[in-house]
Amino acid sequence: MxxxxxxxxxxxxxxxxxxxxxxxxxxxxxxxxxxxxxxxxxxxxxxxxxxxxxxxxxxxxxxxxxxxxxxxxxxxxxxxxxxxxxxxxxxxxxxxxxxxxxxxxxxxxxxxxxxxxxxxxxxSRVYGLAELHREEIKSARIIGNAGCYTTASILALAPLVKNHLIDAKSIIIDAASGVSGAGRSAKQANLLPELYDSFKAYAVANHRHTPEIEQELSILNGENIILNFTPHLVPMARGILSTCYANISPAVDDKTINEAFAKMYGQEFFIRLLGEGGYPTTKNVRGSNICEIGWHIDRRTNRVIVISAIDNLVKGAAGQAVQNFNIACGFDEKTGLDFIPVYP
Amino acid sequence: MxxxxxxxxxxxxxxxxxxxxxxxxxxxxxxxxxxxxxxxxxxxxxxxxxxxxxxxxxxxxxxxxxxxxxxxxxxxxxxxxxxxxxxxxxxxxxxxxxxxxxxxxxxxxxxxxxxxxxxxxxxSRVYGLAELHREEIKSARIIGNAGCYTTASILALAPLVKNHLIDAKSIIIDAASGVSGAGRSAKQANLLPELYDSFKAYAVANHRHTPEIEQELSILNGENIILNFTPHLVPMARGILSTCYANISPAVDDKTINEAFAKMYGQEFFIRLLGEGGYPTTKNVRGSNICEIGWHIDRRTNRVIVISAIDNLVKGAAGQAVQNFNIACGFDEKTGLDFIPVYP
Amino acid sequence: MxxxxxxxxxxxxxxxxxxxxxxxxxxxxxxxxxxxxxxxxxxxxxxxxxxxxxxxxxxxxxxxxxxxxxxxxxxxxxxxxxxxxxxxxxxxxxxxxxxxxxxxxxxxxxxxxxxxxxxxxxxSRVYGLAELHREEIKSARIIGNAGCYTTASILALAPLVKNHLIDAKSIIIDAASGVSGAGRSAKQANLLPELYDSFKAYAVANHRHTPEIEQELSILNGENIILNFTPHLVPMARGILSTCYANISPAVDDKTINEAFAKMYGQEFFIRLLGEGGYPTTKNVRGSNICEIGWHIDRRTNRVIVISAIDNLVKGAAGQAVQNFNIACGFDEKTGLDFIPVYP
Amino acid sequence: MxxxxxxxxxxxxxxxxxxxxxxxxxxxxxxxxxxxxxxxxxxxxxxxxxxxxxxxxxxxxxxxxxxxxxxxxxxxxxxxxxxxxxxxxxxxxxxxxxxxxxxxxxxxxxxxxxxxxxxxxxxSRVYGLAELHREEIKSARIIGNAGCYTTASILALAPLVKNHLIDAKSIIIDAASGVSGAGRSAKQANLLPELYDSFKAYAVANHRHTPEIEQELSILNGENIILNFTPHLVPMARGILSTCYANISPAVDDKTINEAFAKMYGQEFFIRLLGEGGYPTTKNVRGSNICEIGWHIDRRTNRVIVISAIDNLVKGAAGQAVQNFNIACGFDEKTGLDFIPVYP
The missing domain is CATH 3.40.50.720 (NAD(P)-binding Rossmann-like Domain)
Structure with a gap:
């Protein structure tokens, strides 16, 4: 091609x-x-x-x-x-x-x-997140490649939302990104001395990835989802971690939650399920197209905490684009994307 | 002394x-x-x-x-x-x-x-968080100095909880710390190459600072508060940021929220209120005993997001101890603690 | 004042x-x-x-x-x-x-x-490096505060040059600085993602601190010194380390070298002599006005390697200025400068 | 295989x-x-x-x-x-x-x-640096893969030493490495808080890579070379930069120096010559098997400064091993190694 x-x-x-x-x-x-x-x-x-x-x-x-x-x-x-x-x-x-x-x-x-x-x-266009829209990507003329925070956040919550296992009104997403997400234009705020040994939130309650997450989760759930999304800036170059909170719907047990993830992602090459109790880590996916997902069920508060990690420039941008390109062209989806993360 | x-x-x-x-x-x-x-x-x-x-x-x-x-x-x-x-x-x-x-x-x-x-x-003992227990600290024989995550989290939420402005059942605290919080003992997991360019959560739903936060917020609120607390590890040496979420109680307006912070902390030398829309940043308090607090009110979701930043080794440990020492000895509370953060 | x-x-x-x-x-x-x-x-x-x-x-x-x-x-x-x-x-x-x-x-x-x-x-002006020009600083109207790399480099070599213990033609200074030395103006090259996990030299053979080092060492030595100075950029915010090389003059023994440092700096409050075999470290002086100096004598090659560490913004800039200010005003030289480095 | x-x-x-x-x-x-x-x-x-x-x-x-x-x-x-x-x-x-x-x-x-x-x-064994010993690597039973600092340092100096363009007694190598070079065993000294925002030398005049560099340069030069090698630790995960100094032999002009590099490395796939005035940067080779080389000729001091950058884990270890493996097996030398560095 x-x-x-x-x-x-x-x-x-x-x-x-x-x-x-x-x-x-x-x-x-x-x-x-x-x-x-x-x-x-x-x-x-x-x-x-x-x-x-x-x-x-x-x-x-x-x-x-x-x-x-x-x-x-x-x-x-x-x-x-x-x-x-x-x-x-x-x-x-x-x-x-x-x-x-x-x-x-x-x-x-x-x-x-x-x-x-x-x-x-x-x-002829489609939202370019392969794990949700693979079929449409095959034929769409224009693919609107999913955003970085959105990819991590949607993938984390999709199985729960789709299967109505959580209270759709209770979703809070707290995420953090490396500074490459802020782009390469010269800004004083992104100079190394300004960000080194520092951590902060930004764009609280008004980040533009919010409606994108809401769109996809609403489609999966069937009703209109409104949620909180808070991004943070980490003094590192690459990586996004999303920590997502939701109230568990009454009567949903652990097994049902675990099965929802396994069923939706069990066959996905680029999703690495760490299971209940797992801790996704951005370094474990660095340079790769992998999205790690782990979750924790807290019966004290009746909440589930789902965590996902991606490389913002790969699964959050260019890798996702190549994955979509592969699907669109009829290639094996992992063509050119099957490599090991760069660690340490 | x-x-x-x-x-x-x-x-x-x-x-x-x-x-x-x-x-x-x-x-x-x-x-x-x-x-x-x-x-x-x-x-x-x-x-x-x-x-x-x-x-x-x-x-x-x-x-x-x-x-x-x-x-x-x-x-x-x-x-x-x-x-x-x-x-x-x-x-x-x-x-x-x-x-x-x-x-x-x-x-x-x-x-x-x-x-x-x-x-x-x-x-004769007291929980050693001066902004909440100043009077008792003056005379207590043993002061149980407040923890690092707990200091940031309690200070962020205290005005809202005390004044019943939020739904006490809805509190979620998502926090992040520099690696000095993990101590100085030799652990493979804390080697620089393992943590550099990486971000992760740990101790989800079971971190020991949880009950400490719950204790103090419950006292302030008058009823038993159970909440979620999730710590993360940032590839940096110092600093803690707490991002706290809660549903706003019906009929609470912005002004009431803003006034609650002003009233509780307006005279506090070590609390720097950034107000509604403010973004606390760990670098802005590095090396100092200051706690920065800012908040955001999201009427789309009817939640308030309160953010606080401290230096985990100062206001989160040694600085807090000196502040308590000053109070206990009858010294001016800022004795030996009135200096400018180290920036950049 | x-x-x-x-x-x-x-x-x-x-x-x-x-x-x-x-x-x-x-x-x-x-x-x-x-x-x-x-x-x-x-x-x-x-x-x-x-x-x-x-x-x-x-x-x-x-x-x-x-x-x-x-x-x-x-x-x-x-x-x-x-x-x-x-x-x-x-x-x-x-x-x-x-x-x-x-x-x-x-x-x-x-x-x-x-x-x-x-x-x-x-x-009425003087080169503002107190350890060399204390007397003139007392009365000069204008003090030209010494540069950052120059302070570290001159202090490292002064005892050897002054006492003619090294071949003045053989001096090579290899230095490295944190990014705060590059200032606060917005430059793409200094964005965190550009410098993170990276190390490089710059301004080889043409950095402007070269003639400043040469001037002071020439005065100390009595003859005109020309040398190599190579700066590097470290992905950190603060600190300068100078690693200085010179051929040892024939017949100079270890004791003579060690005594030269002890005699020149033994009474200097802001110079911390680590002695032969010592390893200065920028973190050990961070936030303070201290200059650490250690040296190594290599009899295989008959060279001495002197290493010095300062905080570029303190002893390399503002702290040095305050030290000069104290001397100029007749205050105790350590007024306002006697504190412990910020570690870790 | x-x-x-x-x-x-x-x-x-x-x-x-x-x-x-x-x-x-x-x-x-x-x-x-x-x-x-x-x-x-x-x-x-x-x-x-x-x-x-x-x-x-x-x-x-x-x-x-x-x-x-x-x-x-x-x-x-x-x-x-x-x-x-x-x-x-x-x-x-x-x-x-x-x-x-x-x-x-x-x-x-x-x-x-x-x-x-x-x-x-x-x-049947050979020193495993392909650019110097390609022919012997083809048949040797045991390949002693070149070390990390040594690879960067030897490649930087080989053309000058081989062609007798520098004073072999004057060589000084000042190098710096990311912390992955220190291995994965748990040591307090390598914890992130100990090294973050810090820079230091170590093993001055006694690092074990010294005799390895001396061996290979001596072979190239024909006489016994003794030199200084000083490693430093950079607060980053990957990368080595070597800054090498030597006196230029009388009557050697710039053109001769430039041609020596071009002739020796012009056909080498993994060596990227940046030429006179070039600045190798570890980030530019991160994750790849590339060695960047640039040099500067200082006529004020009659010295040449050669700088080289590699990824210590790739061209300094595993990548070099795969390159040697390819040669030994008769595969195209770049098999499995022809990819782009990971940037930023």
């Missing part, structure tokens, strides 16, 4: 390059960057020298890019991807957007949380 | 030495360590050379230590402090225990969570 | 505020910042709230600042401090400049390395 | 498992551990669950292991590997030892630095 990446100079784009370099079925054709057009990608990321030295082109080239590519990965900020989607509307080309523009079923939810008018309501 | 430290070689003991070195009213007389008896403290912690070179003695010396000291700080693991307390029962000496042995009003709660028989139910 | 800080919003300025807050003889009167005029310093550094809430003024106010102050600390980039020095030329006010503008005896050296025309060759 | 790993539970063994998992020509048959015999490797390293769940056996099984394996990787501490070598003396099996036992041509040098009697002077 010939693929191109629109917006290749952010961390998600760079991670895509890492994964696609060893993917046996992908040929990287074009990379674009509006701010660095004409430079080599290896001038932006020197670790790519002698491995990937493609010259960055501009979106102005979109006709040629479309002509040369079977698949396009878009790694642009929200609001920009949909413009590319519009331009490609009439082309026979499939798209995976790693941003938020194609994730929402209800455009008004998108517009309300992202404060931007939506311009492109593509007909 | 002549003071001695029993168990001076752990991180809490070392932090006490740092704080007492510049305290104008404390003379450090004896330091003990059973594992390093006869060595200088500066052989254990080389950064103390030429500043504090006292030789470590043994608890076998307790008669002499008691004779020479007005105040004794105990930094021993739980189960050991109470034995020292017993030995000093008949002495005219005051004690601050930085461990758990003297924190519980109900001994059976202690025995149930700590799996050890309690040996010394001292009559 | 009434003091003011010109350029208070960088890390060095902020560290001065931390140290002066507990200094018994300094009253902070004015703080300036051209980029944040009118804001409170605690809006720039929230950890200062309720401790230091002064409003930042502009250099336009220099007349008033001069009138109100006995001492002025300048924390501006090189090239800017000398303009302030000019403005204050006729005032009866003493100055400590934490930058490079007043460090060089030979202006042409400054101009060559800093690529800027020097504008203010003040008559 | 059927391969087995003796001593699989250290970091080097675990990294071998990561690399061999995706190697198309290696089947992992046996893993041994004397301390964890009978456990699954995934119980020791939970990130291996569902990917590599082999049960650890004991060296007592060596007959069976030898029978089942074509190639054996030994990851034991020095002094132990040679005992395994002895046991396998008569077997038709090839060995790569990742420790020091088979690295020295002169056994007395080994015995002097390692303080242990050498027991097995195998006839």
């Amino acid at each position: 010939n693929i191109s990446i629109i917006g290749a100079t952010g961390y998600a784009g760079a991670e895509l390059l890492r994964l696609l370099y060893t993917h046996p079925r992908a040929n990287i054709i074009h990379l674009t960057s509006e701010s660095s057009t004409g430079k080599k990608i290896s001038a932006i990321y020197p670790y790519l020298r002698e491995r990937c030295d493609l010259t960055l082109t501009s979106l102005d080239n979109i006709e040629q890019i479309a002509k040369d590519s079977d698949f396009i990965f878009i790694c642009l900020p929200h609001g920009h991807a949909m413009k590319v989607g519009q331009l490609l509307e009439s082309k026979n080309i499939r798209i995976i957007d790693l941003g938020a523009d194609y994730r929402f079923n209800d455009i008004s939810t998108y517009e309300q949380w992202y404060k931007v008018k939506h311009l492109h309501t593509a007909a | 002549n003071i001695s430290i029993i168990g001076a070689t752990g991180y809490a003991g070392a932090e006490l030495l740092r704080l007492l070195y510049t305290h104008p009213r404390a003379n450090i007389i004896h330091l003990t360590s059973e594992s390093s008896t006869g060595k200088k403290i500066s052989a254990i912690y080389p950064y103390l050379r030429e500043r504090c070179d006292l030789t470590l003695t043994s608890l076998d010396n307790i008669e002499q230590i008691a004779k020479d000291s007005d105040f004794i700080f105990i930094c021993l693991p739980h189960g050991h402090a109470m034995k020292v307390g017993q030995l000093l029962e008949s002495k005219n000496i005051r004690i601050i225990d930085l461990g758990a042995d003297y924190r519980f009003n109900d001994i059976s709660t202690y025995e149930q969570w700590y799996k050890v028989k309690h040996l010394h139910t001292a009559a | 009434n003091i003011s800080i010109i350029g208070a919003t960088g890390y060095a300025g902020a560290e001065l505020l931390r140290l002066l807050y507990t200094h018994p003889r300094a009253n902070i009167i004015h703080l300036t910042s051209e980029s944040s005029t009118g804001k409170k310093i605690s809006a720039i550094y929230p950890y200062l709230r309720e401790r230091c809430d002064l409003t930042l003024t502009s250099l336009d106010n220099i007349e008033q600042i001069a009138k109100d102050s006995d001492f002025i600390f300048i924390c501006l980039p090189h090239g800017h401090a000398m303009k302030v020095g000019q403005l204050l030329e006729s005032k009866n006010i003493r100055i400590i400049d934490l930058g490079a503008d007043y460090r060089f005896n030979d202006i042409s050296t400054y101009e060559q390395w800093y690529k800027v025309k020097h504008l203010h060759t003040a008559a | 059927n391969i087995s790993i003796i001593g699989a539970t250290g970091y080097a063994g675990a990294e071998l498992l990561r690399l061999l998992y995706t190697h198309p020509r290696a089947n992992i048959i046996h893993l041994t551990s004397e301390s964890s015999t009978g456990k699954k490797i995934s119980a020791i390293y939970p990130y291996l669950r569902e990917r590599c769940d082999l049960t650890l056996t004991s060296l007592d099984n060596i007959e069976q292991i030898a029978k089942d394996s074509d190639f054996i990787f030994i990851c034991l501490p020095h002094g132990h590997a040679m005992k395994v070598g002895q046991l396998l003396e008569s077997k038709n099996i090839r060995i790569i030892d990742l420790g020091a036992d088979y690295r020295f041509n002169d056994i007395s040098t080994y015995e002097q630095w390692y303080k242990v009697k050498h027991l097995h002077t195998a006839a």
Whole structure:
């Protein structure tokens, strides 16, 4: 497959390059960057020298890019991807957007949380979380790749919500991310001395991944779920951990909970169930497309605490995109993604 | 005041030495360590050379230590402090225990969570959290210095619980700590390569700080509070952040919440209220005795999210002990504790 | 003493505020910042709230600042401090400049390395490294506070160079610094994800601290010293370690080397000699004004390796400035600086 | 090829498992551990669950292991590997030892630095650094895989030493490593709180990698080289940077230096030449088998400064072993090793 990446100079784009370099079925054709057009990608990321030295082109080239590519990965900020989607509307080309523009079923939810008018309501699109939407991903023209916090959080709660084992009104998600999630643009707040030996929350009660989690959990549950989501910033580079709380519905026993996870994820290659009492750890999935899930049942309080860990740049971004790409192309889903986490 | 430290070689003991070195009213007389008896403290912690070179003695010396000291700080693991307390029962000496042995009003709660028989139910003792028990600290003979997670969590929730502004059954505390909280003993799990670039939860639903938080919040509220507390390990050295969730009681408005914090803490020198919308950050209190508190009111879910930050070794251990010492001695409460956090 | 800080919003300025807050003889009167005029310093550094809430003024106010102050600390980039020095030329006010503008005896050296025309060759000035120039600091009107790498490097080598124990042509200094040394301005290269789990050299053979080290060592030695200095960036916030190499002059024995250090530094409060075989460690001096020095004599190669450690923001900047301030004012040199490092 | 790993539970063994998992020509048959015999490797390293769940056996099984394996990787501490070598003396099996036992041509040098009697002077063995000994690696029965610091240091200096461009008596190597180089055994000194925000040297003038570097550089140069090597510990998990200094021989110009590197490494897949003025960075090679090399020529001092960066666990250990394995087996040298570094 010939693929191109629109917006290749952010961390998600760079991670895509890492994964696609060893993917046996992908040929990287074009990379674009509006701010660095004409430079080599290896001038932006020197670790790519002698491995990937493609010259960055501009979106102005979109006709040629479309002509040369079977698949396009878009790694642009929200609001920009949909413009590319519009331009490609009439082309026979499939798209995976790693941003938020194609994730929402209800455009008004998108517009309300992202404060931007939506311009492109593509007909054939799907929420790009393979474990939930594998069938639709096979044929959708546009895949709205699931977000990082959302992937960890939805996967953690899906079996419980789908099987009505928890009180849907009681969900609280407390999550933490490495700083690569904040992107590569120069900000004083993200300088190493500012964040080193420090921990803090941000975007409490208004983070944009909230409605995305709510959308998917509501679909699974059948009724409208509203929840709390609180992200934190960890002084590390990669990784997301979601710690999710919910009240257990009356009469639900441990066995039922354990079976719900086993049934939903038992055959999933990228989900590693640690079981009841298990402790997912971001280092255990670092560099890989794996999502670890463990849960704890507290009968003192009648709550279940589900914990999940992913690498925010892999299962939370580029790895998920490659997984979706594999499904969309009919490849074995783990093609190019079957490797061991980088530890220590 | 002549003071001695029993168990001076752990991180809490070392932090006490740092704080007492510049305290104008404390003379450090004896330091003990059973594992390093006869060595200088500066052989254990080389950064103390030429500043504090006292030789470590043994608890076998307790008669002499008691004779020479007005105040004794105990930094021993739980189960050991109470034995020292017993030995000093008949002495005219005051004690601050930085461990758990003297924190519980109900001994059976202690025995149930700590799996050890309690040996010394001292009559004159108090839970050593100055903002809640200042008056009793003035005269108590034994002060059971509040724990690290507990200090952050109780201070965050106290105004809401005391004023019945939240549903007492709905409390969830999600907290994270630097690794100094795990102590200085050699454990593979705490090696730098194991924890670096990693984040995880531990002791879910069974951490021993849970009943301590419940005790103090129950007293404030008047009814028995049971809650969830989940600690996480952050790849950093110092700092604790508690993110606390609770359902807001019907009809409670923002103003009432804001006023509850202002009223309870407006005059507290060591509590820095960041107000509604504030984001406490562990780096902003590093090395200091300050507790930062901010809160967020989410009307979508009718929950309040209160966040607090402390330095686990200062307000969470040694600084709190010095604050209690100041109160107990009738000194200005901020004596030796009025300095600026170490940033960056 | 009434003091003011010109350029208070960088890390060095902020560290001065931390140290002066507990200094018994300094009253902070004015703080300036051209980029944040009118804001409170605690809006720039929230950890200062309720401790230091002064409003930042502009250099336009220099007349008033001069009138109100006995001492002025300048924390501006090189090239800017000398303009302030000019403005204050006729005032009866003493100055400590934490930058490079007043460090060089030979202006042409400054101009060559800093690529800027020097504008203010003040008559009464001194290189502000107390251990070498204590007497002149007492009376100089302008003190050119020694740089961070330079302080560590000069102090490591001074006894050997002064006593002609090493081949002056053979000196190589390999040093490493925490990222706070790179300042607080927003640069992509200093984002946490870029530096975390990474180590690199920079400015090889052209770092501007080179001529400063050469100047002071040449004075001590009596002949012109040219050397190699290589800085590295460590993924941490604070600290500098200098590892210095030199060939031992023929016939110099270990005892002579050891005595040279003991004689020069035996009475220095802020120098902690670890002796032959000692290993200075940045964490052992973190937050303090201490410089640790240890050395190793290798008879296989006939080289001496001297290692020194400082906190770049304290003995390498603000602490050194306060030490110089104390000397200049006739205070005990350790006033406000006698505290224990922050560990762990 | 059927391969087995003796001593699989250290970091080097675990990294071998990561690399061999995706190697198309290696089947992992046996893993041994004397301390964890009978456990699954995934119980020791939970990130291996569902990917590599082999049960650890004991060296007592060596007959069976030898029978089942074509190639054996030994990851034991020095002094132990040679005992395994002895046991396998008569077997038709090839060995790569990742420790020091088979690295020295002169056994007395080994015995002097390692303080242990050498027991097995195998006839057919080679120093396992492919860029220097590729031809011998093809046929040697035992490959003494080059050490981590040594690989970085030798590769940096080889072109200069081989071509007599520097004064062989003037070499100084100042290097720094992440903490994974210190192994996985529980030591107080390597706890995260002890090393975080800290930097220090260790083993000055006596590190055991010194004679290994000297051996290889002496062979290249033709005369006996003695040098200084100083390791430092960086608060990070992975990576080694070597900064090497040497006096340039009279009359050597820049072009000659540049050409020496180009000629020696121009065709090397795993060496990335950054050229004169280049800055190798450990993050740029993290997780990969690449060695970055850059150099700086200082005409003020007539010295060359060569800098090299590797991942200590890959090109410094397991990756190098796989590279040697590929050569020994006649596979393409980059088989299973051609991937992009993990960044950020």
